[in-house]
Amino acid sequence: MTASEPETAKVEPESAPPREGLAALVGGYFERLRGGEVGILPVLFGLVLITLYFWSKNSNYVTAVNFNNIVVQMAGVSIIAMGIVFVLLLGEIDLSIGYVSGIGGVTVALLQQPGKSYQVAGLIAILLAVSVGAAIGAFQGSFVALIGVPSFVVTLAGLLAWQGVVQKAIGDQGVITIQSNTVNNVSNYSLPANWGWGLAAAAAVGYALTALFNVFSRRRHHVTARHPVLVILEVVAIAALCFIVVRISNRAGGVPFAGVLVVALLIFWTYIAKRTTFGRHVYAVGGNAEAARRTGINVKRIRIVVFMICSAMAALGGVVFAARLTSVDLNAGGGTILLDAISAAVIGGTSLFGGRGNVRDAVVGALLISAIANGIDLVGYSSATRFIVTGMILLAAVTLDTVLRRRQAAVGR
Amino acid sequence: MQALSDVDFEVRNGEVMALVGDNGAGKSTLIKCVSGIYSIDSGEVLFEDNPVSIHGPKDASRLGIEVVYQDLALCDNLDVVQNMYLGRELHDVLQRLQEPEMEQKTAETLTSLSVTTIRSTRSLVASLSGGQRQSVAVARAVMWNSRVVLLDEPTAALGVAQTRQVLDLVKRLAEQGLAVVLISHNLHDIFEVATRITVLRLGRSIGVFEREKTTQREIVEAITAGVPTQVAGIAESEPAGA
Numbered sequence: 001m002t003a004s005e006p007e008t009a010k011v012e013p014e015s016a017p018p019r020e021g022l023a024a025l026v027g028g029y030f031e032r033l034r035g036g037e038v039g040i041l042p043v044l045f046g047l048v049l050i051t052l053y054f055w056s057k058n059s060n061y062v063t064a065v066n067f068n069n070i071v072v073q074m075a076g077v078s079i080i081a082m083g084i085v086f087v088l089l090l091g092e093i094d095l096s097i098g099y100v101s102g103i104g105g106v107t108v109a110l111l112q113q114p115g116k117s118y119q120v121a122g123l124i125a126i127l128l129a130v131s132v133g134a135a136i137g138a139f140q141g142s143f144v145a146l147i148g149v150p151s152f153v154v155t156l157a158g159l160l161a162w163q164g165v166v167q168k169a170i171g172d173q174g175v176i177t178i179q180s181n182t183v184n185n186v187s188n189y190s191l192p193a194n195w196g197w198g199l200a201a202a203a204a205v206g207y208a209l210t211a212l213f214n215v216f217s218r219r220r221h222h223v224t225a226r227h228p229v230l231v232i233l234e235v236v237a238i239a240a241l242c243f244i245v246v247r248i249s250n251r252a253g254g255v256p257f258a259g260v261l262v263v264a265l266l267i268f269w270t271y272i273a274k275r276t277t278f279g280r281h282v283y284a285v286g287g288n289a290e291a292a293r294r295t296g297i298n299v300k301r302i303r304i305v306v307f308m309i310c311s312a313m314a315a316l317g318g319v320v321f322a323a324r325l326t327s328v329d330l331n332a333g334g335g336t337i338l339l340d341a342i343s344a345a346v347i348g349g350t351s352l353f354g355g356r357g358n359v360r361d362a363v364v365g366a367l368l369i370s371a372i373a374n375g376i377d378l379v380g381y382s383s384a385t386r387f388i389v390t391g392m393i394l395l396a397a398v399t400l401d402t403v404l405r406r407r408q409a410a411v412g413r
Numbered sequence: 414m415q416a417l418s419d420v421d422f423e424v425r426n427g428e429v430m431a432l433v434g435d436n437g438a439g440k441s442t443l444i445k446c447v448s449g450i451y452s453i454d455s456g457e458v459l460f461e462d463n464p465v466s467i468h469g470p471k472d473a474s475r476l477g478i479e480v481v482y483q484d485l486a487l488c489d490n491l492d493v494v495q496n497m498y499l500g501r502e503l504h505d506v507l508q509r510l511q512e513p514e515m516e517q518k519t520a521e522t523l524t525s526l527s528v529t530t531i532r533s534t535r536s537l538v539a540s541l542s543g544g545q546r547q548s549v550a551v552a553r554a555v556m557w558n559s560r561v562v563l564l565d566e567p568t569a570a571l572g573v574a575q576t577r578q579v580l581d582l583v584k585r586l587a588e589q590g591l592a593v594v595l596i597s598h599n600l601h602d603i604f605e606v607a608t609r610i611t612v613l614r615l616g617r618s619i620g621v622f623e624r625e626k627t628t629q630r631e632i633v634e635a636i637t638a639g640v641p642t643q644v645a646g647i648a649e650s651e652p653a654g655a
Contacts, residue, residue: 221513223520276508280491284499287488294486295500296471355490 025227042400043348043364046393047371054375061378064252068259071249072187074363074370075258076101076320080337081344081362082269083313086306088345089273089286091354092144092151094307096158097314097341100136102166102333104129104315105322108183109176110169122182126319133315134308136162141307145300151307159338166332175329178322186261187324190254196246199260204239211235258320262363265313269359282306286354317341336387343390344369347397368393416442420456420618422611424561424592429583431603431624432596434613435636440596443613444563448480449473477560481567485550489539493531494519496538497553522556523548525589526582544575551582561592568602580606600629612636 033041054061080097087094111118111125120128136158143154170176178184191199211231218225249255273279284292285302293299321337322328346352347368348361369390376386417439424430432440445451447458449467457464460476467473473480487496494512497519503511519534528548531541538546547567554562564583568576583606586593597603603610604624612619612635619635 218513218516221517223513223516275510277502277504277510278508280495280502280510281500283491284488284495287490288486291486291488292499294470294482296474297500355488 022227022229025230038404040349040360040364042397043368046368050368050371050375054371054379057375057379061375064248066374066378067248068190068252068256070367070370070374071259071262072256072324073374074366075187075256075262076317076324077337077340077344077369078262078317078363078366079265079320080314080317080341081348081366082265082359083310083317084341085345085350085357085359085362086269086273086282087151087310088342088350088352089282089354089357090303090306091286091352092303092306093155093342093352094140094151094158094310094314095155095338096136096140096162097155097310097317098335098338099159099162099166099333100133100311100314101318101321101337102328103136103162103169104133104318105328105332106166106169106176106318107132107315108319108322109178109328112178112180112183113176114179122180125180125183126186126316129315129319130312133318134312136315137308137311138304140311141304144307145303163334167330170328170330170332175327177327183319184323184326185257187256187258187320188326189257190249191257191260193250193254196250196255197243199255200239200242200246203242203263204235207238208235258324261320266359266363273359278302278305283355286356288355314341340366340369340390343394347394349397349401351401415616417446417616420613420616422447422618424594426560426592427587427590428608429587429593429595429606431607431610432594432613433598433600433603433610433632433636437615438613438636439616440613441565442616444480444565444594444596447473447561448478448563474557477558478563479554479557479559479561480563481547481550481554481565483565483569485546487538487546487550490537492537493523493534493541493549496549497522497556499553501557518556519552522552526552526555526585528552528578528582530578542575543571544578547571547575547579548582551579551586555586555589555591559591561594562586563594563596565596566598567595568597568599576602600632603632604629 051062060066080101084094084097107129108125110116111120111128112122113119140151140154140158143149144151211234215225215228215231245259246255249259273282281292281297281302284295284297285299289299292302317337318333322332341362344365345357345362346365348358348363348365350357350361372389372393373386376383376389420439420443422430422432422443432443434440442451446453447467449469449472452468458467459465460478465472465476467476467478488499491499494516498515503514505511516534523529523531523534526548528545531545531548538549541549551562551564551567567579567583571579580602583593583595587606587608595603595607607624610622610624610627610632612622612632614636622632622635
């Protein structure tokens with residue numbers, strides 16, 4: 001989302017033209033497409049198809065109200081999926097994220113019960129829930145990193161155990177209602193119209209400044225900067241997207257806070273993954289752990305921290321789910337949460353074999369899954385249909401990825 | 414288990430010292446002792462005439478000793494710049510990567526080594542040929558003001574043209590004043606680039622030969638049968654078996 005892809009610089013004599021012409025630029029783009037570097041194009045294409053299909057079945061699908069619904073529906077899965085992207089980048093798996101998200105929701109709910117000695121303010125309850133998630137991640141990650149137990153087994157054990165913990169914590173009540181407005185607002189508050197516009201403006205200006213700074217910084221070091229036209233197009237597109245989203249949301253009560261939270265986390269984690277040494281080391285460990293170790297990277301520390309990120313994000317996602325229902329019950333963290341989150345990351349383009357993927361994959365994948373789920377509810381199909389369709393799309397996404405990878409190998413990329 | 418005993422090994426600035434021996438002769442073990450992966454039980458390491466202690470790869474790097482492993486230790490999913498700086502990324506206080514600086518320095522290093530076949534420093538390493546990958550691994554080793562570069566079988570998996578590229582690169586390293594240690598099974602390659610040749614056999618050093626004053630046959634016999642240790646530079650005109 002942010003300018004995350006490293007720009008191309010060429011090792012060429014000084015005499016070579018510093019920039020390519022526009023025609024070469026467009027030609028190069030299509031060449032990359034043919035070579036199999038399609039980015040998120042297939043997902044966007046899928047979104048358009050889904051939108052057209054459900055629109056033709058029910059005109060309520062393409063409305064501002066439903067747009068906001070989808071944003072809130074996808075928030076929980078997006079947040080959990082962002083965490084799992086980091087684990088997948090290492091080539092590991094975390095099967096416990098569903099019930100760890102349940103633990104997050106239950107923690108918040110328990111800390112909100114009125115009259116209890118451990119009742120705390122809403123914000124503190126959320127922070128504590130996320131910390132509990134991080135602690136679970138440190139615990140599970142230590143087994144993987146320090147002892148060498150396969151992550152599949154460690155987190156499978158987690159899947160079972162944390163489900164038990166959720167049920168014990170809720171106990172005979174069966175359901176705990178969340179009293180705090182602060183917590184419930186995470187999923188139910190919408191920003192006033194002017195706030196929405198302000199955020200859109202801030203995002204557009206921020207993106208433009210970052211892009212400008214990058215271009216100047218690259219010029220200063222005499223490495224090839226991207227074509228100015230491309231940069232301008234990108235900035236304009238991002239700005240347009242921000243304002244269009246805010247305009248649609250404002251027609252149905254304002255931008256949902258959950259959507260803002262997802263975008264903020266997306267920017268933050270993309271920054272961590274692409275712009276910091278930590279993120280670089282995560283990709284390196286996922287690509288070749290032995291090579292990373294020999295260059296002095298602390299592979300064990302990276303593994304543990306990544307599992308902490310994943311579980312902490314799962315807990316936060318659980319808070320979002322709980323806030324949406326304003327309660328948690330014995331099913332908290334169950335259902336399709338785990339598989340939806342992993343599917344979202346994979347449909348978005350993150351590889352299950354490590355080293356390849358982006359944080360944004362989680363969000364576009366979650367958007368696709370939520371758009372389908374929402375449409376199927378709206379049209380009145382059964383949830384059986386939903387499972388079948390989502391399953392087919394997951395299979396299609398992974399097949400496409402495999403075919404494209406072979407194509408990339410064939411053209412030598 | 415004793416892997417090496419009574420081994421003397423030296424390399425001077427500006428020379429290519431070849432290290433040869435049959436499988437199990439102790440070549441890789443010797444390299445791993447010098448680079449800090451194994452610790453030595455007895456003996457000493459002199460660096461610029463001063464005794465130094467090397468207890469880990471970081472100690473070796475600090476002295477300017479870099480190793481290019483046989484498997485290259487590159488990450489296929491990262492690009493050339495990212496691999497060159499792996500584990501030593503330039504960053505500011507906020508741990509922010511300084512990409513333009515790294516990209517510039519990578520391009521400069523590759524240019525200084527006359528590596529011209531890599532089209533873009535932002536190509537993924539997965540997309541490079543064997544020779545190009547070797548070049549990246551060597552360039553990574555010399556980028557850090559290194560003084561000694563140890564190359565483990567750099568041409569073993571390469572074709573003719575790519576072997577050519579890498580051997581040229583090895584020569585250039587020595588011309589730039591670095592001390593280069595080259596492990597190889599290929600005597601043809603060694604006779605092309607080496608200044609001197611150390612032969613190991615069953616964990617003992619057999620001798621040091623000057624390339625100008627020896628023959629491939631003599632080296633082969635030293636590798637397989639072993640001949641009495643010779644002092645470098647003293648031509649005994651008719652070495653045993655020649």
